[in-house]
Amino acid sequence: MTKDNKFDFSRRGLLKASATTGLIASSPAFFMRNAWAEEFVNNPGNASEIKFGFNVPLTGPYAEEGKDELRAFKLAVKHLNGEGDGGMLNTFKPSMLKGNGVLGKKVGFATGDTRTNTDAARSSAKRMIEKEKVLMISGGSSSGVAVAVQSLCQEQGVVFMAGLTHSNDTTGKDKRRYGFRHFFNAYMSGRALGPVLEKAYGNDRNAYHLTSDYTWGWTQEESMKATTEGFGWNTTAAVRTPVGAGDFSQYITPVLESGADVLVLNHYGGDMVNSLTQAVQFGLRDKQVNGKNFEIVVPLFSRLMATGAGDAVKGIYGTTNWNWKLQDDASLAFVKSFGAEYGAPPSMAAHTCYVQTLLYANACEMAGTFYPPEVIKSLEGFKFNGMGNGATEYRAEDHQCFKDVLVVQGNENPSNQFDLLNVVETTPRSQVEYDPKIFGGELGPYKV
Amino acid sequence: MSNMNVGKMNDLTRFLIFAVAILTMPIWMDPFGGNYPDLLQKFAIYGIFAIGFNILFGLTGYLSFGHAAFLGVGSYAAIWSFKLFTMNVIPALFFSVLFAGVLAFIIGQLSLRRTGIYFSILTLAFAQMFYSLAYSVLTPITNGETGLQLAHSDPRMIDSLFFEAGAGLPSTTLFGLKMSGYSGFYFCAVLLIVGFFVSMRIFRSPFGLMLKGIKSNQNRMMYTGLNTKPYMLTAFVISGMYAGLAGSLLAITDPIAGAERMQWTASGEVVLMTILGGVGTLAGPVIGAGLIKYFENIFSAFNDTVLAEIFSFLPEAMVDYAVTIAGLFVGSGWHLTLGLLFVVVVIFLPGGIVEGAGKLVKLVSKREKSTGGSVTQQDQPGE
Structure with missing residues (x-):
């Protein structure tokens, strides 16, 4: 190694280098000073x-x-x-x-x-x-x-x-x-769906939850558990599944052996399409457990998912924001x-x-x-x-x-390809309302 | 070996050109639509990640498929430093690099027992293990899929000694300088330049030479009575620390850490970056990283309205047609464009974009020579 591949760390070289660097580094600031003078982010000003x-x-x-x-x-x-x-x-x-x-x-x-x-x-x-x-x-x-x-x-x-x-x-x-x-939200789904489930399936049931493993799945599972256990259901197990898993067969097989007679699918989108279709293919809905028909519940239901899942959605209860x-x-x-x-x-x-x-x-x-x-x-x-x-x-x-929450059921006799869900009950706002303090959290300041 | 100059430039010019190019990025990225802080920060951060990866892959030829694990650990360490101690970024950087280094030491010890494909698979397995841990098992520490975020109620023990907590969430700072926006970019850029300098010194050092020796023939190195393992392990740990630094910067510029940062796709991405830019070259990985991030952010955001504007010079009937065809390659189809580019580079330019640029320079200089006939240093016989 000789001198010419070393850096020029002489005083003069260093001064020159630092001056250039400083100038370059600060140049964008000269152009953007106006941006900071605005009173709020992305103020359109006089733009049309x-x-x-x-x-x-x-x-x-x-x-x-x-x-x-x-x-x-x-x-x-x-x-x-x-x-x-x-x-x-x-x-x-x-x-x-x-x-x-x-x-x-x-x-x-x-x-x-x-x-x-x-x-x-x-x-x-x-x-x-x-x-x-x-x-x-x-x-x-x-x-x-x-x-x-x-x-x-x-x-x-x-x-x-x-x-x-x-x-x-x-x-x-x-x-x-x-x-x-x-x-x-999930809490409202639970409150609205609860009474309908109690009426349809009675108050002596064992529920098995399959839950998307992230914030939505967690709170939905919690809300469903709270509601169903409130009128006497028993929660056999609650299993977390990764988002976008694709194949849910490994999670569905243990359901029948658990002795549960209701499967609650806390899944959404493509996940729910896959898990529901597979659950139906595995014959869960034709089974008799504890002398009762095995049932599947999908707390958050959407028409797009119903399209994806096809015939599997028939007769299944869920809630939706709008239909x-x-x-x-x-x-x-x-x-x-x-x-x-x-x-x-x-x-x-x-x-x-x-x-x-x-x-x-x-x-x-x-x-x-x-x-x-x-x-x-x-x-x-x-x-x-x-x-x-x-x-x-x-x-x-x-x-x-x-606002009011809709409880829906998969349509048994759809008249066209979009006619997949029937509104079975409109739960009034008063029944799903709650105290904002129960979930904690802070809104934070108006000005940032 | 008295002349260590590679190509036409000596290292000083190389370094200065690199530093200037990085620091002036907000200016020259403007016409390409890439002049906004988030993307510039990503360029610099993934540049660091790729430089570090290249120290392992480029010098020793060991292809690690698990570097995302270090990136993720760096991010989690930084967020926890913000939560527990202070919003100042210096401790966060320190802890990130430290934890990533320790983790790299452990994984390196185990994985470096094997070479070639077995080494790659081992690193991949370890990375996936850490991903699964972060995703589900360690949810109290990582908050799983939702991602680890700052909260108003965090203790921030050091900060709380000095000043009252404000109404909102505090932001990450370097002694009062906010680490978001352009100042965040310059912070990352300076670290990238330092990282580049260190990598250059490693490439030129006897240690780097030893690593190159391992790459060309590890057996021969061992027959000369040399134990290669410590050299390999050092390279692996350094490379892991670079990844930890990059992960830390990701958390500094945007205080959230998610498990998907550790997924195998993220490990694959850095391999792509390095190969695209040029394995074993100094600036190649940075160029590759920039290109991939540019595609990911700019190309993926093109929608039909933007395309219609681009093709508005065409006659009316042609516009729809052109938009439909081009639409396949942009928007959610940006991976397709990247894939094509990757195939072209690997087939025609195995040395990556840097090799392509080198060929171009050679072509031009040859033409000059045939007219001017000047003899450069390169054309003289070696010593």
Whole structure:
């Protein structure tokens, strides 16, 4: 080794090098000084267009839901900009939306793929905030992702309108000031489904739970256990399964040997399609255990999953946030405009995303600004109707929407390929309401 | 061996060009749509990860399929340091590198008993084991699939001595400098440059030479009476510590750690990065890492609206057609593009992109020579 491959560490060399490095390192700061003078993140200022960020799973176990969510978002943007037939813009009350964009600005959007992976979802949300300059992030079909993106949005000061997320934690122990959820949660599912199950299957049953191993599965299992044990059921076992496992046969085989006579599948999306189909193929539903028919329960049910699982869903009980067969004006209007656009009725994931977009837009109109703390204040405690769920309230204490919950059953005689679920009962809001304190958590500050 | 210059550049110019290129990234990435903090941070972090991996794979030829385990351990260690001690990033970096190093020592001890494919399988097995542990068994420590996050109620023992907790979640800092946004990127960039420097010194050192000797013929090395195991283990531990550093930075720039960071796909990704850029070259892994992260973030975000804008110069009837075809390769199909690129590189440029660039430079200089006829140092016979 000779001198010429050593670094030039003489005083002069070092000075020169450090001066250059310093200059280069600071140069972006000169260009971006204006960015820090703004009063809030991604302030549109005088721009004629604003952007929303739609972060949905386009690949992975929840991809079907994600694609349908994206369709709904695009439809919502169209309606906000005054294109198309207006959908639920015409039924939503009290609404300040005029179909001329939001606060006179045209609405645009950016999309991202969460891949139902917290890292990918946060990275894609960050890209939309930092690069696309979105004012609001919405979407997602997993509570793990929702919790992760929600806390990111709180740090960044961007409002998060959660898509499909059913875990108690999203508006419970992991709630955030900048996060809002229109969808119902596992606790409400348990409360609504309980009485129906008791009536249908009696109060002397042994339940076996198969649970998706993440925040949603955990809270759903907890809520189902609490409800069913409340009226006398016994929980034989609760087994956790990895998300996106694909093959559930190894988890289903032990069910029959356990002596349980009800299988509760705390699965969702592709997982539920696989586990339910396999459970039916294994002949679980034809079995007699303890002198009773073996039954399967799917607490969170969606039409998209019912399509995937085919005949296996017939007669199975579950709950949903919304169903396209509802006959109120708002649902009819939404189904009509969604069907005209895409040739299929919307799923409940699509519905909640569409509603969330409209709610955010309306909150900006009500606040008269895009400044997040003001927008948040106008959403908190907001009471509205005409969005397909009847009278609904965004509770200020935990940013959870309260409304009636639908108990559904797989249709035995579907009249067409979309007619897969029948609403068997509408559980009134009062029966599923709870004290926000039971789940703990802190909303955090308005200003970040 | 008096002249250690490789290629046309000496190490000082090489290092300076690298440092300048990394630090000016916000400027030259702008036209490519990559100038936003999150992506720039990812470039720098995965650059570190790949440089570290290359110290093992590039120098010794041992292909580890389990480096994601060190990345994950680094992230978890950093988050726990934020939760328990302080939001300052220095202790987090220290603990991450320490834990990753210790883990690498243990896994290295066991895996390095075998070579070739058996070594790869062993590392893969260990990594999957740690993934499963993080995913389900150690849920109290890792919070499983949901991911480990900071909470308002965390003790933060050192921080709580000095100041009152604010209303919101605190952010990671370097003595008051926030580690998100561009400052986070510059922090990662400086560490990347330091990492590059260390890697360069290792490549040029007698230790590096010994590792290259192991790569070319381990048996011969052993016949000369040399025990290769300590050298291998050192390389493995250093490489693991780099991965721990990268994992720590991931947690520093975005305080969350999920188990999927440790999955085998993440281990495979760093192999791809290194091969794509050029195994055994200094800057290759960084280029490969940047390319893959660029594809993952920018290409995957193209939707039909963006494509329609790109193809808007075409006649009306052609636009839909072009969008449909191109749509297969972007958006959720970005893996397809990456796969094609990878196949092309492996078949035509086994030495990766760096080799491609080298060939290009040679081609140009040959043409110059035929016209100018100047004799460079490279053309002179060796000593």
